[in-house]
Amino acid sequence: MTQQLTPADAWLRLQEGNARFVAADASHPNQDASRRAALVDRQNPFAVIFGCSDSRLAAEIIFDLGLGDAFVVRTAGQVIDDAVLGSLEYSVAVLGVPLIVVLGHDSCGAVTATMNTIETGDMPVGFIRDLVERITPSVLAARRAGVTDVNSTVVEHTRQTAHRLVDSSRVIADAIEAGATAVIGVSYRLDEGKAVLVSGFGAVEN
Template identity: 65%
Template sequence: MSTQPSAVENTPRTPLEAWRELREGNARFISGDTLHPHQDAQRRKDLAQSQKPFAVIFGCSDSRLAAEIIFDLGLGDAFVIRTAGQVIDNAVLGTLEFAVDVLHTPLIVVLGHDSCGAVTATNDSVDSGNLPRGFQRDLVEHIMPSVLESRRNGGTTVDDAVVENTKQAAARLMDQSRSLADAISRGDTAVIGACYHLEDGRAELVYSNDPAFRDA
């Protein structure tokens, strides 16, 4: 990971510009009119010494949730982090802080998806009272507050819990990292939550503490 000034400067510079770029790419993916941008030899050469991604995408590890594909992105566009169920740990927080503090990335997207296996496993554990063994138990324990909150709010399906888990993960970033909270308060970056629909390919905004994103 390079910390040198980027040779690639024609990227979105504000959180709203970054979200609009992602929405346009997702619309192309949905319609089948993808451009596959920034994937040629010249782009590779431009990025050899530096990078300036315009979005950090912290998403689930599910094989159907490839961020660069669903947002029609290319090399150098997105800084991508993936864990099952978007579970946050110190490595995730440190990676996010690097993206914001060093690379000056203007937008963090927490990306969930329907039919999430990690959320489904947690939902099943709540019903049965049994936790999985090994480190999968750690995943379930991290996600369980979202499942319980979803039920308290009247949620009845796994996908209801997926939305709640996405919202809670996005909000938790600001609670757990002083560095991220400071960058957000300065307006240098923003955190939003989106849920991806497997059937139609749509990435739907489900969380933002800035009303401007809902109108973007």
Template identity: 75%
Template sequence: MKPGRPGKVREVTNQISPAEAWQRLLAGNNRFVSGETLHPNQDASRRSALVNSQNPFAVIFGCSDSRLAAEIIFDLGLGDAFVVRTAGHVIDDAVLGSLEYGVSVLNVPLIVVLGHDNCGAVTATKNAVETGQMPPGFIRDLVERITPSVLTSLREDKTDINDMVVEHARQTAARLLESSQVISTAVDNSSTAVIGVAYRLEEGRAELVSEFDML
């Protein structure tokens, strides 16, 4: 791909709706939970077919936690998902640029904000809020960005970490629309939806916790 010409990265357009994209992810997650994974699109022919183009059907913006490998928990393969990950799925300019690329260049119909229970970044933020002691280095930046979600949960008397994880997924999804005109416009014209999803580590299930114009 030549610099300055991102449109050359693909040759086809998505033909599925945001709701259909979510159903496809959900079907893959159900296979993962039941132990009946298909491991699709992981062979040599798929690899060769993607050399000059890609056509992912979902953007997954998730936490960097090693237990949250998106392609595994949704039973996906090469070229299926455009994945962006940061600790605590915190948003910065690079994240927004990556997600806008997925929407405006790859025409992906669905953005999934993927959180998970027992999240270390959310736990660190809860501890910082309760003790008043901020962590060192750039971890502090993560905590500062997650703090609004923790404070909202505490105001609603939700003190469990996993309740805070759900709130943070919801707030992150909403913040994407507030922060990016590209994403909010795509949602407004129904070409893209943004959803929040919480993943349960023990059972392996991904649950929808918020949605913006899914239908």
């Protein structure tokens, strides 16, 4: 098994991969046949990326990762539900992953839909309504802080989601307290491809 990284080491590795992606110098690591064969009976991802389902936010690409590097969970607007919590707790308790990244992005459709609902009072149909209801507290928190544009609201939603994740999961909170895991909020800028740290729980600096 690969030597376990610290939360700070894991974040540094993601930053390095994102820098390569931004510079159009991606190395596309761990994507060959030997890597595929080595992962048949085991996995040891060094990070969890819980991000939005948006097609422009492909986690393994923007962080220049390969097979077995990241445990990825995605929902529209990075909305937390029981399945998400179970998946993230599995990554920490069973796989021992040292870093959870909550990944938001510019021009998020789910956040935009929520902002529109708050402005107009018109609720969307079907299960889209559930997404909007779960994002609403973040949008309201942003507005209380005087934030009204979508991209800044996404940053606030990313911060709120990271906080909500730690509050909701005793497994994850205990791992943070023990220094085994950190949870960070990261906002992705679509135009430049850069992933920017916006919040954190646990040590992510050496």
